[in-house]
């Protein structure tokens with residue numbers, strides 16, 4: 001039985017990091033600028049802690065200055081907004097990121113709106129979202145940006161293909177469906193109220209799954225030869241990480257598939273570095289846009 005080609009996000013992320021080195025050097029030599037990223041984590045969610053630690057490590061690896069600001073779960077929203085105001089004014093930081101999810105008493109919307117769009121390296125601010133939708137230069141949200149980059153680096157053409165996205169979150173499903181459409185795919189966006197999900201997903205040349213539920217996609221959902229991008233990160237009862245796709249069953253049907261772990265996650269982190277370097281280049285007047 002043939003097996004799908006693995007899209008190795010871990011090694012692609014290493015490539016992205018290597019490519020950033022020359023841009024970071026140029027910033028330093030031509031403008032005396034070292035890119036900087038401030039990451040705010042509110043509370044002690046163990047998964048968020050792992051992601052933020054990884055982001056800080058990535059920054060260190062490529063030579064980006066970073067600061068990890070830890071705030072207690074009970075931290076008042078007003079105080080978080082003041083921290084953002086301070087970072088908005090601090091020229092050492094070109095990017096500001098507030099790790100999501102936030103505790104229930106804090107409005108993610110108010111927090112995201114408070115970050116200056118030119119420092120919004122998560123690409124979540126409405127100004128960046130709006131620019132992305134109309135195809136203007138903007139910070140793209142890191143997971144959708146990473147997915148598009150994985151397709152490009154795998155030599156998978158998108159134009160004219162039928163892409164089906166499962167999940168309509170603001171972070172992944174909605175933006176990736178827009179980016180795929182801008183790359184000339186015909187896009188179907190499925191969600192929790194979609195009737196007969198398999199009837200849609202079986203028509204996908206490119207299937208992107210971002211639901212957050214283990215094994216929602218099995219072999220019966222996949223067209224032979226499809227490209228399958230699994231965004232889900234779920235933990236099994238035994239503590240193992242697994243995606244939204246039944247990897248073992250689907251890999252014999254698909255032409256390409258992303259693993260979990262080691263697929264979309266590492267590329268999400270890599271694109272955050274790209275956005276941070278881009279933010280620094282913009283302030284230094286280097287590069288395009």
Ligand SMILES: Nc1nc2c(c(=O)[nH]1)N[C@@H](CN(C=O)c1ccc(C(=O)N[C@@H](CCC(=O)O)C(=O)O)cc1)CN2
Pocket residue numbers: 050051054097098099100101122142143171233241260261262263264265266268269
């Ligand atoms: N402010 C933001 N918050 C959140 C985002 C985001 O883009 N910005 N996305 C997700 C979490 N996320 C980034 O923050 C993220 C998730 C997973 C990974 C990753 O590398 N996963 C590894 C496995 C890591 C593990 O051991 O758990 C993999 O898939 O190989 C990176 C980033 C929600 N919040």
